[in-house]
Amino acid sequence: MHRRGHSSLYRPVFGCCTAAHSEVLPEGAGAPGADGASMSDVSSSGDSRHRRPALSVVIPVGGSPTRPTALEGAAPTAHIPSAEGIERSICSVINQSLQELEVIIVARVPGAGDNNASSDHAVSAAVSVAQRLSEQDCRIRVMAEADIATGVETAEAPLLTVLDPHDTVAAGAYEIMTSQLSNSGSQAVIGAMCPSRSLNPSRLRRRRARLVDVLDALEDPLMGRLLARTELWRAAVCPDEPVIEAIVIKVLMAARMIDVIDYCVLQRSSCRDTQDTDDGALEDGIARAQAIVRTAASTPALLSRLLGAWMRDEVVDLAIRAVEALPYESGRRLRDDVGGLLPVVSDKAWSLLPLLDRALVWVLAYGTRTDLEELIGSRIEDTTACPIQLVEDPRAPLHAIPPVLDRIAALPAELLTVHASDLRLIATGSPQWRTPYCLEVRGLAYVRGLSCDDSGSLFIEAFDDDGALVAKGRASRKRALNADVEADDPWHSHINEGYTAALWMAGERADGKRVRLRAVLTIADRTTAAWLPDLPEVPDGPAEGHGAGGGVHEAGSARPVEVTLDAACIEDGILTLEGRASQTLDPMIIRAHSQRGDYELTAHRVRTDGWRVVADLYDTALASGEHVLTWNSGSEHSGPCLAGVFISATPVELAGHIRSVRLCAGADRQVALTVMPPLTAFERSSFGRAQLVSRAPGSLKRSLVFESFDGRSTGEPPAAILADLLAHGLDAPVWWTVADGATNAPQGSTPVVRGSRAWFEALRTARIIIADDHLPEWFYKRPGQRIIRIWRSMPNNERVPDAPSRTARLSYRRLMARQVPQWDLLLPQTDAAARDLRASTGYTGRTLVVEQPRSDGLNVGLLVGDECKRQVRAWILDVLAGES
Structure with a gap:
């Protein structure tokens, strides 16, 4: 193949070319193949x-x-x-x-x-x-x-x-x-x-x-x-x-x-799984299923397996698209076509789907659109985890009890039976040889929706390449503090489902061979299993010193330069990272790379025995989110920072009062640095959030909470309303939601980090909430609370709840249907906007027009007029005084 300025012709493996083609290809025409070569x-x-x-x-x-x-x-x-x-x-x-x-x-x-x-x-x-x-x-x-x-x-x-x-x-x-x-x-x-x-x-x-x-x-x-x-x-x-x-x-x-x-x-390409919503794509999916039924009808076991995979991989997505994007007539035809292909409820095909997926497929074919929207809305707003309980019933010791089923028509009892697909074991493991004869595996193993109290013994098994069991060890449970963050399970905590297991096996049986590890968990009368990373190479000598140094190479080695991260800490809002390089690099720059750009960390020491850099977590130039740590030493020397021993097995989280940091290593040891709000693991987990939402709130307080674009904004008009209140002697506590500690709240207010315990308490106990964006989907106004909703955008740019399903997503329509009736005062941008919002949202309460948008070349936003501020101030003071 030819590139500009170069000529390279393929030589055929068989046959012969009729001519030696000399076409010049565009720059970069040789696309990389699976092995990285073009x-x-x-x-x-x-x-x-x-x-x-x-x-x-x-x-x-x-x-x-x-x-x-x-x-x-x-x-x-x-x-x-x-x-x-x-x-x-x-x-x-x-x-x-x-x-x-x-x-x-x-x-x-x-x-x-x-x-x-x-x-x-x-x-x-x-x-x-x-x-x-x-x-x-x-x-x-x-x-x-x-x-x-x-x-x-x-x-x-x-x-x-x-x-x-x-x-x-x-x-x-x-x-x-x-x-x-x-x-x-x-x-x-x-x-x-x-x-x-x-x-x-x-x-x-x-x-x-x-x-x-x-x-x-x-x-x-x-x-x-x-x-x-x-x-x-x-x-x-x-x-x-x-x-x-x-x-x-x-x-x-x-x-x-x-x-x-x-x-x-x-x-498999990710774009291949991106489903279209046009009728042609849907018809093609139905045609594939019809072909499966025609072809495999003579082999029932094969047909069940293929239909189950089709329902799991395609019909669940079709059900969601039927609600989100399809016109009514197309959705009705889809329901008829799917219903004609589904097996009977006793067929084993259904067992390949988790319970909530089984419910979704059944309702798509045989239920009402209202029930279908309820199931899909629950998946978006709540979880796809299904709560499972161990009960004293010898015939069916496991019962699934998802609350959403109480809000829809009853399903066939066969669909509610707990199958292996409802007990998927999620397991991680980090194997390491302690001696040439003892392999230690540390990790986490749990089933979403199942309490650790209802699970039984956990075993780690080792298999050779032929599938023969070569070793087995019982795991002992230990705490895994970040387990709930990873689990995304609102029903149960999994922090006690870490484990350690020792497998005794002769090193010569594993040396030079592939050995695979599997975690097996007993639950009542059945087991569930998950594969772990393969066995590492058997060490030549004692465990002491094995793998020490984090892969650092001696200077002068022919191997590539390695820069490792070996230590990290946060103190007074300053993140400090320390590490070593396999040879002297002068200069050496450490950067945090993300989609938003590169952030250069400040070097405090770069010597042959190690380097140290710092980052100011107050600095908003260091964006929140995930970054890749890289190093650079001149135009020809650069690469990723590699994980040292301290983060080689499990991620490390550093808690700070401004922002927190998470360090983890990928399969290639490349370090990823995630900058996060200063929340605890409990506050960040689905289980923690569910506990904070369901916990009984205290009594209402004479206070105000300002919510502005999920804590990312501190500007007008909320800031103008606050400034006016303070100028007229407001004597009530004021909370302002911020995304993290690097965001400054307006003067006169106390910042509260979104997602923290204090934030949940402030929203649930404040007498008045002023918001220019949607409140959290879990929020419901308590008796005595009042909500002021500021509507910044024009109605024709905002998707409202009565819009067709193809222009407004289900989650948005459901959110608006819950929150609009809770508004007590609406502040639209113009009189025309007020009329349109009333018509489109069904809002019947009081409105006050904020004013026309401003665009002075320096600022773009809303000006809150004096009369509007006076009326809003009077309304708020009346509520705080108990007169509203």
Whole structure:
């Protein structure tokens, strides 16, 4: 492949090019493949003699004559990859370590009869990229006006796979899969997908297994991770079956023996899972499900597994979109189509879905729109965690009790049974060899919605690559202070569900071999499991000193320079970081990099024995949120800061009164620094917030709370109202919500950090609340409280609760429906805005017009007129005096 100023031509692995093309590609045209190399980086050994490829990879682009037709007027462009996407996909194949392959691009090239301009343009761009790449590598063929059947029929290799053009193949995947089939003699092999959609994907390999024995490997989409013998594909494709998913299932059903590997062979694109809301995309989803039912009807176990995965991965999302974005008629047709495909409630397909998902799918097909909105609203506003209790019932010792079910029509009893999908074990683990014979694993293991008092024993198991158990140890529980922050469970605390386990095993049994770890938790009469990181390498000597130094290298080493973070603290609002470098770096600059830009930390010491930098947490230039720590020493030396020993296993949180900091290490040891409000772990957790909301409040106080854009603003008009009150002798306490300690509250008010205990107490006990934005969704006005709502924006720019579902999201409509009746005084921007707001929100209370917006070149906002301030002041003083 050619770049400007350089020339590099692919050498074909088989066959020969008819000409040595010398097209000059645009800058950066060689997109990176799965292993980080671009096509221009790949050169393949070979000669001009024709050699049969070992693998054929068919990539369909756009539609084909056999693809299901979308509804009239729809634009199913979601199935057409971008030019960048198709290039990434093709390059990930060409850059495989298995070079003896061919890539067959089958494409529907737009013709004169096509009337969808956006679809035509997308297909043309994708096909142009494929054609350009085919001119650079003879292994790539582009077949215009062809379908998958044509591509399969023309394939030359004995093995074949079909790849979605949105996805990429992991480095080395095809060599591993073809070698697996060569060694086992099976007809098909299934690899893993990243990220997996399965609630608990299996990581055990299977060899020469029957289809019924590998059903757990079918929960993720098969396209792209199923590689099979070409004759099976040729027998599966036919003009009567236009849906690729059905073809893939036919191939799988025809294979007598199937291998399953746990190697991640497919990187699924995030854009592939972004669902469109047009009728064409919805019709396509229904067509896939209908094809699944047609194809797998003769194998009930397979059909249940595939339908369950379809309900979990697609129908739940369809239900949400039916409420959020679809016109009524489209939503009604969707409900009818889904209802015609769902299995009976006793079918095992339902067990693949968590309970609240089961409820959502059932109500979509058979319930009312009101109940559907209630279920979806609960997911958004509350949680997707389902509370589960252990009860004294030998037939059903586990009961699920989500409160939202009390607000909708009764569901079939079969849907309320607790399944394995409701008991998903969430586990982390950090394994470390203490001696060559003792492996210690520390981590956290819990089930969302289940109290630690209702769970039983926890075991850590070790398996070899063949699936044999080589060691097992009982875990002892310990406290994990940040567990509730990670758990996102409003029902129960999990701080007592950390663990430590010791596994005794001979080092020689693990040396040089892959050993996988699994956590297994007993709950009543059943168990639930989760896989942990693989076993680390066995140390050569005693544990003392093993891994010491945080990976720092000696000066003069040929290995790259490493800069490690070894210590951190906060004192008086100053964050101090200390670390070491593997060689002298002068100068050396430490930066916190985020999407908002770079923040340079102030260097206090940079020497050969270590460095120290500080950051002022009062400085708003250091934005809240996550940053990546990087170092720089001149134009040619830079890199990420790596985690030292003190944060190698678990994140470290540093509490401060201005802002807090969290330090954690990724899989590559790169340090992430998160700047947070000064909240405790309890205040930041879902469980803590639920406790603070449900706790009985104290009596109302003669005080005021100002809420301005979630604590991010201290300007007008709230500040003007406060200044006027203070100028006229206000003698009541005033609280002002701030995002963190770096935000200054206006003079005369006391700052209270949003989310803190004090903030919850202030909002729930203040006599008057003045807000220019929505109050928290959990808030309900108490008897005696009064709310002044300032409406800054014009109505035509604000989505109001009576707007159609396609213009206002469900969460917004529900929030407004709750909060508008709680307003006591509305301050709109203009008289016209007041009329529109009354009409659109249903507000019937008192209004006072703030005034016209100002724009003086320096400030943009609202001016609060003297008369408005006088009336607001009189109203507030009357309320505080108990006369309102």
